[in-house]
Amino acid sequence: MNNMTKLSNTPVFKPLYEQIKSVITERLIAGEWKPGESIPSEMDLAAHYGVSQGTVRKAIDALAKENIVVRRQGKGTFVSTHKEEKSKLRFLRLTAVDGSKELLENELLECNRIKVNAEIEKLTGLKIGTAIIEIKRLLKFSQSSVIIDYIIVQAKSFKGLNATKIKENNGSLYSMYETLYGVPMVRAEEKLSAVIATKEQADLLKLEPGFPLLRIERTAYTYGDKPMEWRLGLCVTDEHHYMNFLE
Amino acid sequence: MNNMTKLSNTPVFKPLYEQIKSVITERLIAGEWKPGESIPSEMDLAAHYGVSQGTVRKAIDALAKENIVVRRQGKGTFVSTHKEEKSKLRFLRLTAVDGSKELLENELLECNRIKVNAEIEKLTGLKIGTAIIEIKRLLKFSQSSVIIDYIIVQAKSFKGLNATKIKENNGSLYSMYETLYGVPMVRAEEKLSAVIATKEQADLLKLEPGFPLLRIERTAYTYGDKPMEWRLGLCVTDEHHYMNFLE
DNA sequence: GAGTGGTCTAGACCACCAA
DNA sequence: TGGTGGTCTAGACCACTCA
Numbered sequence A, B: 001m002n003n004m005t006k007l008s009n010t011p012v013f014k015p016l017y018e019q020i021k022s023v024i025t026e027r028l029i030a031g032e033w034k035p036g037e038s039i040p041s042e043m044d045l046a047a048h049y050g051v052s053q054g055t056v057r058k059a060i061d062a063l064a065k066e067n068i069v070v071r072r073q074g075k076g077t078f079v080s081t082h083k084e085e086k087s088k089l090r091f092l093r094l095t096a097v098d099g100s101k102e103l104l105e106n107e108l109l110e111c112n113r114i115k116v117n118a119e120i121e122k123l124t125g126l127k128i129g130t131a132i133i134e135i136k137r138l139l140k141f142s143q144s145s146v147i148i149d150y151i152i153v154q155a156k157s158f159k160g161l162n163a164t165k166i167k168e169n170n171g172s173l174y175s176m177y178e179t180l181y182g183v184p185m186v187r188a189e190e191k192l193s194a195v196i197a198t199k200e201q202a203d204l205l206k207l208e209p210g211f212p213l214l215r216i217e218r219t220a221y222t223y224g225d226k227p228m229e230w231r232l233g234l235c236v237t238d239e240h241h242y243m244n245f246l247e
Numbered sequence C: 001g002a003g004t005g006g007t008c009t010a011g012a013c014c015a016c017c018a019a
Numbered sequence D: 001t002g003g004t005g006g007t008c009t010a011g012a013c014c015a016c017t018c019a
Helices: A004-009 A016-029 A042-049 A053-065 A118-124 A163-168 A173-181 A199-204 B004-009 B016-029 B042-049 B053-065 B118-124 B163-168 B173-181 B199-205
Strands: A069-072 A076-079 A094-096 A104-115 A131-141 A144-154 A187-196 A212-222 A226-235 A240-246 B069-072 B076-079 B094-096 B104-115 B131-141 B144-154 B187-196 B212-222 B226-235 B240-246
Touching: A016 A042, A016 A053, A042 A053, A053 A069, A104 A163, A118 A131, A118 A144, A118 A226, A144 A199, A163 A173, A173 A226, A187 B187, A212 B212, B016 B042, B016 B053, B042 B053, B053 B069, B104 B163, B118 B131, B118 B144, B118 B226, B144 B199, B163 B173, B173 B226
Parallel strands: none
Antiparallel strands: A069 A076, A094 A240, A104 A131, A131 A144, A144 A226, A187 A212, A187 B212, A187 B240, A212 A226, A212 B187, A240 B187, B069 B076, B094 B240, B104 B131, B131 B144, B144 B226, B187 B212, B212 B226
């Protein structure tokens, strides 16, 4: 009801709206509201925590800016999801040079349960010997192979993940992570570089050996900045570009 | 003083705070406040336009989010600048693989006043025959050549730009654009791909021919989404990565 | 019409900065 | 000490959605 709340709750100073944002995030982590569901209205939350609607609004604004929730006027505020068609390719920055829309297809090559070796340790930072699941697949734009994806997740967080389940989900991994395992991905970091295709890679992509590829290393995070998935993508960029917007 | 303002000002509906944001942007374009200078306080602007401080705040929040202005508590709101050391590399996403900080150096190779040809038309969208200035330079990180930059601006917007002026500004082009020509860059779009170094490029970067390079095509914009500069960067990415954050 | 988020106001107090 | 931006409140009205 007043600023005492601020002082009594926490030893270090934090604006009220950030505290509200934190508790909402914690309730999201706890799985209180699943992706796609609505969270309580601003008024309800304000009443529940004894703050004004404006303060709750500012907290939710921040969550909306980070794409953790989505506001819909007249309907409510909803937990973000990768399930919907339009948000499925949220993290895919590769677009056709000519700007055309394309049919995206998946071809699963491998899905194995293995342990972290030195090479994987370097990529992920996971301890050697940790049980993981590795996925290899080919992404095709309009029938032509464009990306080789090598994906790693921890086995303990995605129990029972196998080739069948991936196929059942049409290769929409992020959608599957949140639906089957309650792990929504909220942000990712990528490191890009240019490399030369190896013989094996060139064969998969039907290229000449020596062809240049865009190498994309990605770490994807769930709530609370917890890394949950690592990817290594190798992209053919003669017909596609990686788009980025700087501010 | 009331919502009549909204109705009397514009035929199409636009929230008040967006209208305030627009007029502030127009005053920035008009050059009323230069980069680095402060704009009037929230209270002053609110009084001037007959709206509440909260509405002005929301307009300035939006401008601050777009890095067009910077807020400094206790001091005021300032027009963003590329002059300061920390903001000079705002658009540079290339970082050392090991995360170390590095000394950045510039070597100017060429600076010519030419006309747009077919190739440049394709890159920039400028009409063939338009007078432009082309700049070629080499960027070095800790003494080793990492980027070949090819830069194009329109001659009419940057009259008298030449090699001497670039050297006087130590190659800080964005700082020079705003200081000498009143053209602050506020955002940029980049398209990335992987290519193979030509013989000429390999020589400049002291590489073997056939080495892979990260190709970065950039269009940089000033206020009002007006494109003002085009770049083509070719980067050696064995010791450096292009970092990106996805939300 | 009831409920949601979106905008706007007016006024309070706080944290920070400079003179 | 006075001025700036930062936080917070309480209450109003608007626009949108859905039953």
